[in-house]
Amino acid sequence: MKEVKLFLGPQHPGMHGNYSVHMYVDGDIINKARPMPGMLHRGFEKLMERRYWMGNLALIPRICVVEPDPNEMVYAMGIEKLGKIEVPERAHWIRMIVLELARLANHLMSIGGIGAPVGLYTASYWSTADRDLLLDIFEKITGARVYHMYIVPGGVRKDLPEGIEEEILKTIAYIESRLPEYYDLVMKSPIFHDRTVDNILLPEEVVWELGVTGIGMRSAVNKEYDIRKVKPYARYDQVEFNLPYAPYSDAFTRVRFKYIEAEQSISIIRQAIEKMPKEGSVRAKISTGNALRWKVPAGMVYSCIESSRGEYGYLIVSDGSEMPYRIAVRGASYPQGLLGVEKYLPGHRIDDASLWMDTMGVCAPEIDR
Amino acid sequence: MFNIVEDTQKTREDTRKTWEKIADYFRANSIWMKWYCTGCGAMEMPPTMTSRFDMEQLGMGPMATPRQADVLLITGYLSAKTLRRVIYSYEQMQDPKYVIGFGSCTLNGGIYFDSYATMTRLDHYIPVDLYIAGCMPRPEAIMNAFDTLIAMIKKGEAKGWKHYQDNYEWYNANQIHSLKEVRVKDEFHE
Amino acid sequence: MSFDLLILMMFAGAFLAYLISKSNSEAGGISTVVISLISLVLLLLGKSQVGNEFAILYMTFKVTTIGWYFSAVMILVYSMTSFFNSYWMKQMLYPNAYNFLYLFSLAGTVGLFFAADLVTLFIFWEMVVWSSTFIVPLGKSRRAAVVYYTISSIGSMATLYAIMLLHAKSGTFIISEAFAWLATDPTMATIVFFIFILAGLTKIGIFPFHIWLPLAHGSAPHTFSPVLSGGLVKMGAFIAYMSVGVLPAYQAFSGSLKIMGMPIQIYLLMVLGAISIVLGTLMAIKQDDAKKLIAYSSVANGGYILIGILMMDQLSCAGSLMHLFNHAIASAAAFLTIAVVAHRTGTTKISELGGMIHRMPVTFTVYLISIISLAGIPPMGGFVSKWLIIQGLADKGLLFMALAAFFGSIGSFLYVFRPLAAVFLGQLAPKNYELEGATLMMKIPMVILSALIIFFGVFPRYILEVIGEIQSSIGITPIQLEGNAIQAINGLLNSYHVFVIFGFGFLISLAIFMLLQKSRKVGLMDTFTSAEFIHTPELYHYSHDFYAPFERLYKNHPSVENFLVNIANKFDELGQMVNALFFSHKPSITVFWITVVTAIIYLGGARI
């Protein structure tokens, strides 16, 4: 037979998450690839219709375990738009800090995670341990390491604890000092160059064809296309940050952008801690009576934010009852994870398949929902 | 004459038991895991594996394929689609093999108790030696569980794999009931 | 029986086989077995006749050790392969002709090896060339026969020219006298040496004459490929040996420029040998046809043999002569196993096969043993001979040859492993579940050959003693043997001890294996598939483009084939241009050219 059919995932060490790609390989070139999602399908959209608006707060972060906070944020934003709820000023800033911390944690994870497909495990060991310091901060702020359920409609669940600002500053300073070390270890390695430079390209027309967003898009179209810039939410319009963009997107560029974005996140957190109102309410009163029985006005709204992988959005439909009528989730990696794999993974080598999945930012749970 | 045969059998049985005990010491102190990242629990595995919690100090390490592994970590909810593959993987592992179920989802369905896609009870389909409660279990809990598993293996209590062999019909009937076919043969997606 | 009768008997046998095949082709196939086996026995028993001289008609012969040695190799390969003949009779267009030519070419080679004068040599050479030329097209392709004949005739013409030249200068046809005369005339010696060895190069398939090997081996009948590769190619080695050893090349070239202590004439040829090793290895790695793959490996091994013979010293020459035997039986065995596979499945394409071990375990084992020898891994014969060649090179410090030798020997792991992994191991395609293995008749020669491979790997002295005699006969120090140990300048090789240690290690390992818990047998499809289920079993075997990343590195290399094809195309174009210019459909153009030519002749005829 000219071809051999190989399975990348669901239980392959090269695949992050429970996701499968069937590859038809000739020699070492992938001729045909078929994504096989659904291993993580839990029927979220259905479950959300069966829970109260407030009850869903426990459910939504679990859609994407890698970066749960954007889920909370889009959900809260959507309800605030439907219910025309004004969020207190301080809550906006706290949300921004939490979101950027989450982005930083996620970038750290993938900065180290790039070590797995290229075999540089030391990077993963270091960065995952450093990321844990951020989780400690989350634990202090929200009481949980991963699923925070912190950003709620109308603000945040509770105010920041005493003295957390200093701790955040200390931790991000430490992480900032570690970033160059990772950069030296990973990005300056000539072997890493050999593997990633001019490899796994993402041309601009592919970006538009698939609908790729986030780092992939910015590195290909040479524009600062970021929801935080294009339609700022929270208080992103009041902090200064510059996102990297480039006209040529190869694996190396996309990994490098993660470093720059991590630095930008650190800078945003610093500015936010400096600029945020030091006190004030953090949660608007949204209902009278039983919060669980709270009804959201009827309507349909699409709310979206920039997650670390791109545009993350919810289409929220309410019929005015105690439960959502329909919520549809736009996972940020849906385009590249399905159609991208089918159309643009072929032509690459099996050596690069894992790297492809990694640098394109394919995240299984948000595709499967 | 008859007695001698019986005696030899008895000594053989004794030797086998002694060997098993020695082997159990090795098995307890070197647990290779196949970390099937089925769900959320997978997120707390990297911290457990890496520098901060460093589970290699317990003699544990990740392995690439189920054939090489001793313990199968089911790190969270299982959709029907994944469950088929988990059973397949479990059957490919070599005896003695252990299973740890992570989080409430494997225990009783957790937050997905009413989902049409996920199963609610893992020990219905494969034998589970240990559950870790919580959503999701923290690295400390995971390390704690590994400690417990080690103790269980040393005492010879982790016999789930034997249970599976002995009660295969029961497990298989449950699998068939929930999944219709365990080993899917059609090409669904192409 | 004296050898003149042997040769005559073999010719008679050829005609007998023809007659038997006329009535029953399969019986004819079996008759080739009988006749070649009888010849083999007679030859082996006649070792004592070395030194005898005899004549048939005007042709003179002399029984030499080297001739006996080569004849033994040749008849061994022929007789072993002949067991397969009867299975292919149905597929042949002319089975009786095949049987006839098969034995005829065998008789021709034996005559060639014993020839005492150059004319006899040439006559028998032509007999072999012609008979094999007619066998090759009985397989798949006629083009292969054309290429084979063209390259062979280059050799033939060169030989003829050298013989005539030599006769004109020295006035004799007797080999020993003519060559001895050459030692006095270095210029003449160089010319004759090059022309004469050209025939050898074409036959061994040394670069740039290697192109016929894969074509002819790949498309000859499956039963003839082992003979071509294991036997007929060795005729070239014989000629090379004649040109370097019998023609005292080192003596004649003692005054010429030296590179690393080697005369430049010899060094140049060694470079060709080195190129052949590298080229053969690289090409073999990328072949998809198992037969072509082994054919290219013959090119590479031909390079080793040539380098060793050219060294003409104690170690390398012995290594080379031994390698010739090892390669002959190993590659014959490998070809035979492929023939079995081809007989059962009808294809030799590696990418169409797989998992044959589950249907033909004996064939697999034979292939395994033969490739261990081909790749030069102990304890098989190939290791001893390659070791000797490399020791010789190390002694002289011939770095570039050694580089090629290392490349060839490690590269050979790659190419011999490919059919092993993709044809015999791996997944058995569903359509082959009910396949049958080799028949008893096929197993006999394969088992004998593998037994020989192992035997001479463990006890190389039995063959090296003969080689020692050959070396003494041309006046170089014979290889030193101490019991089973081979004493080289840089070290000692006791392959019997290596074998014992290996066996000891194997026993320990086996003991560990047996003491532990018994394994559970599982099906081939029950493998790690990343937990996915296999839907298409026929797609679950990795065989095509086995070394794809490596092959890609030299995908766009220059090749002799392309060069020749280009030249042919250019000639074709030239012809077409002439055709278009002078013989156009329009008469006016023809008239024009006639006018021009006439005018030129008229105007300038006197000066031209």
Add this chain to the structure above:
Amino acid sequence: MNLMNLIYAFGLLLFAFVLQTSITGINRKVIARLQRRRGPRWFQQFIDIFKALSKSSTSHGWIFDFGVVMALGGIMATAMFIPIGPLQALPGLDNIFIIAYVLAVGMLGMAMSASGSGNPWASIGVSRALTNMLAYDIPFMVVIFGLIFAYDTSSLSGFAAIQQEGGILGWNIIRFPLGGLVAMISLQGMLGKKPFDSFIAPAEIASGPMVEYGGRHLGMLFLLHEFQTFVEVSLIVHIFFGGGATVLEYVVKYALIYTFMNIVSNILPRFKIDQAVTFFYKVPLALAMIQSLLIIVTGLGVA
């Protein structure tokens, strides 16, 4: 050679196993420190091997079993040829070429067994492993060729003896620094450590040849790997670092070299297989040719 030799060889084999396995265990600890963690106990590697041997296993046919046995047998036979410092069980058989080629028996057995499992990942891994071998062995062999020409010996103990005459300055790594460098790079390839470990890359081909092994097969593979490492590192110790006048000296050199290789391996990503081939044929092969030509033509560095 008699029975005593074999028993002696078996004793050395056991010593080699304990030595290499302990050093592997200690190295796991060293690497753990490099990665800022505590790491396993130093004897973890023993536990791992015995554990694997104690488990049940599955077999994909006789060649799957036979290949493993042949591989381990071949490698153990190779290990018996290796002198440990002054201890040598089989004098006269420590010829480099014999060792290099008997080592290939193990490789072949392993490759055969892996392909015999019928798993395409394994076949891809094997194809990469063989390509890798073609890459690292040529420069190494060229250097060795030069050294053999220089010293007229190809036995390991012979090399060690010659170097020990000159003290530290007599070591070949000092006399032939280019060749030593090439040999160290090749050793990295032989050991299958990063950056030359694409044949077992878990993220690409799910640990390649090892993919189907479990239980005793895997345990024997681990044993094999320990012996193989022992043979390969020993080659370098003997040829370039003067072997060992005493066992202790030998063990120290051995441990240091192995640890050094391991640390290097843990701060590098891995090459793709064709990049590895290109690399070996560009830099180390050129250096090796220069070194050997220097030896053969000028005799530079030869005592």
Add this chain to the structure above:
Amino acid sequence: MNSMNSIVDDLKGKFDIINVVFPDDMQMAVDVDKNDVHTVLSYLKTIGYKQLSLMSGVDWIKENEFEVVFIVFNWDNGIHILLRTRLDRENPVFRTITGIYPGAQYYERDIHEFFGIEFEGNPMSYKDLFLELWDEMPPMRKDFDPLAYSQDKFPERKYESQFIPEVGVIK
């Protein structure tokens, strides 16, 4: 808001728009007939709405209708347009938009799987994607009860009696 109004005017001038609402200041929802969807989408794509952010369905069981929502986004002015159309619930057939937005390929497959809406011209959309061996009605329909399905298929743990007593639970 100005730019949004101009877009609305533009659309209204060119197409038969049923209704326009503004859920948010950078967002508008446009209802069109199902036959107009393709022309409107093509037009939107030419004026800069190059990205299909999301395509999804809503089951309006009371009206006995499916609603298909196309969310397109213009990165240059940051406006999301929610283009909505209604289909008959009994015979939910729609024409594929993969010719306009190739990225819709898998969204259509997704919707087909979860709602049972058929997309003509997209043969791939008829195949399963997330679910395997699914034997019920498309699960996102409002009349599908996941709890009942789950209880039928996946027996729940009964806490009174443990089947396997030796299972330990870490609290």
